[in-house]
Every structure is written in structure tokens, then in C-alpha cells.
Amino acid sequence: MTGRDLMELSEAESLRRLAGVALGRVVFTRHALPAVRPVNHLVLDGRIVIRSSPGTILSSEIAARETVVAYEVDDFDVHRRLGWSVVVIGVARLVEAPEEVARFKELLHPWVAGEREQVIDIRPEIVTGFELVPI
Numbered sequence: 001m002t003g004r005d006l007m008e009l010s011e012a013e014s015l016r017r018l019a020g021v022a023l024g025r026v027v028f029t030r031h032a033l034p035a036v037r038p039v040n041h042l043v044l045d046g047r048i049v050i051r052s053s054p055g056t057i058l059s060s061e062i063a064a065r066e067t068v069v070a071y072e073v074d075d076f077d078v079h080r081r082l083g084w085s086v087v088v089i090g091v092a093r094l095v096e097a098p099e100e101v102a103r104f105k106e107l108l109h110p111w112v113a114g115e116r117e118q119v120i121d122i123r124p125e126i127v128t129g130f131e132l133v134p135i
Contacts, residue, residue: 005132006132039051051120052116052118059118067092069091070089072088092121093120
């Protein structure tokens with residue numbers, strides 16, 4: 001197998017790939033340490049939208065206040081050693097407008113059981129992406 005090169009993706013291409021997958025990882029700070037949770041998401045109106053429930057770690061650490069987070073998605077073929085990764089850094093906020101909450105709840109169905117009544121959006125500020133390509 002030949003080596004691979006790491007090619008940088010444009011912001012537009014990175015966001016297109018982010019929107020094309022359903023599962024990512026939200027990275028946030030918990031007790032001054034990094035924490036990661038897998039969540040399914042929706043990309044709409046330039047925002048990454050996830051759902052949570054009051055009392056969960058996500059709710060306590062993210063929804064309780066505006067907070068800087070990272071959101072990562074990827075798609076890799078480990079056998080062919082090809083794939084890509086996108087990381088978005090932005091501010092996560094609890095969506096509070098009732099019409100927006102209702103709209104997002106209708107469009108985004110959590111994979112985890114339970115009501116997941118809260119809607120959180122992440123507004124991208126820094127977007128980076130890389131792809132492993134054949135040399």
C-alpha cells in the first residue's frame with residue numbers, strides 16, 4: 001500500500017461533508033477537563049443542531065450557558081487508509097425561541113431514547129477539514 005497525503009479541505013467543502021453525515025462528537029469542558037459525547041446532528045441555517053435533556057452532562061455543561069465547543073465528524077476507510085475529518089469550533093447555545101425549538105424537534109430525531117426536550121445549536125466560527133488522499 002502506498003503512502004497517503006493530508007490535503008486541507010476548504011471551509012465550504014468541510015461544511016458540506018459535515019452536513020452529509022448524521023453522527024458527530026461534541027467536545028466541551030467538564031470540571032476544567034475535556035469531555036466528549038457522540039451525538040446525532042442536523043446542519044441547518046448554517047448551524048449545527050443537537051438535542052439534549054435537562055439534567056444531562058450536555059445540558060449542565062453546554063445548555064446552561066453559552067460555551068465554546070468543538071464538533072468533530074469524520075468518515076474513514078481503515079482498510080484503504082482513506083477518509084476525512086472536519087472540526088468546527090463555535091459557541092453552543094440553548095435554542096429558546098418556541099417556533100425554532102418546534103421546527104428543530106420535528107427535523108432532528110435523537111438516536112438515544114428519551115424526550116431530549118432541549119435544542120442546542122453550535123454556530124461555526126472556525127472550520128477545518130482534512131482528507132487522506134493517495135500520493
